[in-house]
Amino acid sequence: MARVVVVTGGTSGIGLATALLFAARGWSVAVIARDQERLDAAQAALAAHGHPALAISADVSDAQAVDAAAERIERELGPIRAWVNNAMSTVVSPADRITPDEYRRVTETTYLSQVFGTLAALRHMKARNRGAIVQVSSGLGIRAAPLQAPYCAAKFAVSGFTDALRAELIHDAVDVSLTVVYLPAVNTPQFNWARTRTGHGQNAPDPVFDPRLCAEAIHYAVEHPRREIWVGRSSLMMAVAQAVAPGLADRKAADAWESQLEDHPVPDRAGNLFEPVPGQVGAEGRFGERMKHTRTEFWTSRERDLVVLGLAGVAALGVAGLLTAARAPRRLLGRR
Numbered sequence: 001m002a003r004v005v006v007v008t009g010g011t012s013g014i015g016l017a018t019a020l021l022f023a024a025r026g027w028s029v030a031v032i033a034r035d036q037e038r039l040d041a042a043q044a045a046l047a048a049h050g051h052p053a054l055a056i057s058a059d060v061s062d063a064q065a066v067d068a069a070a071e072r073i074e075r076e077l078g079p080i081r082a083w084v085n086n087a088m089s090t091v092v093s094p095a096d097r098i099t100p101d102e103y104r105r106v107t108e109t110t111y112l113s114q115v116f117g118t119l120a121a122l123r124h125m126k127a128r129n130r131g132a133i134v135q136v137s138s139g140l141g142i143r144a145a146p147l148q149a150p151y152c153a154a155k156f157a158v159s160g161f162t163d164a165l166r167a168e169l170i171h172d173a174v175d176v177s178l179t180v181v182y183l184p185a186v187n188t189p190q191f192n193w194a195r196t197r198t199g200h201g202q203n204a205p206d207p208v209f210d211p212r213l214c215a216e217a218i219h220y221a222v223e224h225p226r227r228e229i230w231v232g233r234s235s236l237m238m239a240v241a242q243a244v245a246p247g248l249a250d251r252k253a254a255d256a257w258e259s260q261l262e263d264h265p266v267p268d269r270a271g272n273l274f275e276p277v278p279g280q281v282g283a284e285g286r287f288g289e290r291m292k293h294t295r296t297e298f299w300t301s302r303e304r305d306l307v308v309l310g311l312a313g314v315a316a317l318g319v320a321g322l323l324t325a326a327r328a329p330r331r332l333l334g335r336r
Contacts (some may be wrong), residue, residue, distance in 0.1 A: 002028040002052065004077045005222070006070070008060050008117055009087030011038035013188030014136065017211040017283040018084055018218050023049040025219070030054040030073045032066070033087070035276040052077055060087045061108035063116040070120040079128060082222040083121035085114040086136040088151070089273050090190075092260070093197035095149040102195070105273050106150035111157045118165065122176065131176045132222045135162050136214075138183050139230075143238035145253050147198065147260055166227075177225030181217055182239070184209050184232030187291040189281040195271035200261040207234055208287045210295070217298040226300040232292075236299060 005022045009015040010031025023029045023046045030053070031042050039055035046053035054077055058065040073080060089109040091102050114135050125131030140148060141155025159180055166178045185204040188211050194202045209232045217231045230236045241249040271277070284291070 002078050003081045004028045004030065004073065004079060005082040005084065006030045006032065006073060006080055006117075006121070007084045007086055008032045008113065010084075011035060011042045011055070012281045013190055013283055013285070014183070014186060014211045014214045014218075015084075015086040016042060017215040018086065019046060020049075020283070021212065021215040021219055022082075023051060023053065026051065027082075028052040028054075028077045030056065030069075030077060032056050032058050032060060032069050033276075034059055035278060037278060038276075038280060041280055060113035060117060061105075063112075063119075066113075066116045066120045067123070070124060074124055080121060080124050080131065082132045082134070083117060083125075084134045084136065084218055084222075085117040087113050087117075088136075088154075088190075089194075089271075090148055090151040091195045091197070091271075091273065092147050092202045093195075094147065097197055098150060102273065103150045107154050107157075109273075110151055110154035111161075114158050115161055118161075118178075125176045126174055129175045132225055133176065133178050134218050134221045135159075135178070135180045136183065136218065137180050139232075139235035139238040141180075142182060142235075143242040143249055143253065145260070146257050177221075179221040179226055179229060181214070181221055181229045181231060182235045183214055184234040186211050186214055187285045187287040188283070189285045191285050191287075192281075193269075193272045193277040195269065195273045196266075197268050198261055199265050199268065200263075201266045203260055203262045204285070204287050204290075205256060205259040206290060207232065207292055208290045209292050209297070211283045213292075213295050213297060216295050220298070220300075224300075226302055228301040229298055230300075231298040233297065 005027050007015050007019045010019040011033040019029045019031050028051045029046050033039055036057055039057055043053050043055035056069045058069050089106055091098050118133055121133050135158050137155045137158050140152045144152035162178050162180055185208050187208050191202045191204055214231055217229050221229055
């Protein structure tokens with residue numbers, strides 16, 4: 001039976017890179033997005049790998065539309081083995097200049113879309129007691145940054161929802177894996193169509209990584225389920241900084257304000273927040289000259305746990321050595 005994976009936001013950037021990687025490795029792939037032209041192109045590119053492919057037009061903030069897409073995928077491709085929640089949107093602006101409707105929309109597309117996608121997948125996976133769900137998050141879901149308050153908040157919410165659900169699945173002995181993948185700055189077209197209200201375009205701060213690295217990490221999460229995966233050194237550094245010195249991380253984030261903005265002024269743009277930006281864009285954005293081409297720079301929570309256990313063991317040996325040294329003079333005195 002064919003392995004079937006669903007990728008939301010699968011017609012550009014990380015979503016497209018992920019869909020193409022799964023297709024190249026023998027999976028039947030369904031992508032869900034809004035722009036019909038890109039959906040048609042994605043379906044043709046996926047089918048060229050020789051496996052069934054399906055492209056569905058739906059707004060992932062619409063729970064009924066996501067449920068209907070899942071039903072259609074099950075009918076036309078077969079049982080869904082993996083679901084990748086990748087769709088997102090953002091507004092680049094100081095928090096107090098973002099409107100309530102914009103906060104609501106980013107929450108719907110970046111957080112609730114992952115809730116709705118997860119629930120749609122679970123309705124099919126739980127009955128079979130098998131499956132993998134991957135939440136595509138960001139280092140900004142661990143260590144928030146200025147100018148993207150709605151996006152950061154939505155990504156934080158994804159982690160809370162996923163942790164709560166994971167505990168429920170463990171309680172009910174449901175063999176469906178949940179993985180959160182935290183991403184760094186990635187060379188995708190998203191930077192060209194984010195809604196901005198700063199007088200400058202959005203910039204990807206260094207280091208900038210290849211979307212295909214993210215695809216490799218997502219594929220790994222499906223084939224080798226892990227609780228969390230951090231992609232790129234910057235995501236790992238953000239997690240460590242937030243855990244060890246959050247006050248210092250606050251100041252470093254404040255200093256990074258300008259790094260998120262292009263130098264030259266441009267008019268504010270509406271972006272793809274409420275409507276898709278038309279046209280073919282592909283997986284990569286405009287930062288190719290700065291993009292790091294590694295396909296292996298990611299770390300899993302299992303590796304983190306091994307490091308922590310190793311450090312704990314070293315610390316325990318150190319404490320034991322100190323206690324032994326402290327007792328030694330007393331033993332010598334007792335022999336006199």
